[in-house]
Amino acid sequence: MLLRLLAISGLSVFLAACSLPRGAALQSEILTEQDAANPTFAVVPVTRTAMGHIATWPVTGWSGRYHWPKAGRGPDSTLIRAGDVLDIHVWDADETSLLIGRGGRNTALPQMTVSASGEIFMPYVGKVRVRGLTPVRARDRIQDALTGISTSAQVQLNVTPGRNNAVDLVSGLGAPGRYTLENRDTGILTACWRRAAGSTATCDIRWWV
Secondary structure, rough: HHHHHHHHHHHHHHHOOOOOOOOOOOOOHHHHHOOOOOOOOOOOOHHHHHHHOOOOOOOOOOOOOOOOOOOOOOOOOOOOOOOOOOEEEEEEEOOOOOOOOOOOOOOEEEEEEEEEEEEEEEEEEEEEEOOOOOHHHHHHHHHHHHHHOOOOEEEEEEEOOHHHHEEEEEEEEOOOEEEEOOOOOOOHHHHHHHHHHOOOOOEEEOOOO
16 A cells, blocks of 8 residues: 555656646637636637737837857967977077087977977977967077077977867767867867868767866
8 A cells, every 4th residue: 555655646747747837828728718617818819800900919028139149350470278289490500509400400299289388398498388379479489598608599389289178079070070270260060060071960060178
C-alpha cells in the first residue's frame, strides 16, 4: 500500500512538471472569460470588417523599436595572448654581439611560448612582457630590451596563434577542428562562414576567451 501511494505521488509530481508554462491564458480560460459578467478582456475575431475598429484602439505596452545589434569593425591586427608561439630572429651587424655568432649577421632563437603571466624569456635580457601587444608593438619592446647588450640589434617577429587566439569549429562543416583567428575583426559568423563553405546554418562553434 505504501509503495502504491509513493508511486501515485511520484506520478502526480511528474505530470505537474509536464504542464504548460503559465505565461498566457489557456484557451478554456479565454472562452470562459468572454461569457463573464465583467470580463477583463474581450475576444474579438480579426476580420476585414473588424480591422477598422481595431485600428482605433489605444496603443499599450512597450513603444520602442527592435533593431539589429550594432557592431563596429575591429582592428585588423591580432593581440598576443598566453599560449601563442613566437619565432624571433635577431639581426646584428656588431661582430662582438652576444646573440650573433662570429662571422654571422643573424640568429634564430628557439621558439618561445608566451607564459600564463604573458612573458617570454630573452637570453641576456630576462623576462619581457608581450601579452596584450600587437606583433609590431611586441617587436619594438623586444628590440628596446636588447639595446642593453647591443644598440644595433634588430628584431624580426612572427606569431603563431595558440588556443586563446583560436576557435574550435565542432560541426556543420566538412573539416571540424581548431582554426586560428586572423585578426580582432573576426566574429563568430565570420569564422563559421569562411570554414563552412558559405553556410552557417548548423555551424557549432566553441570560442575560447
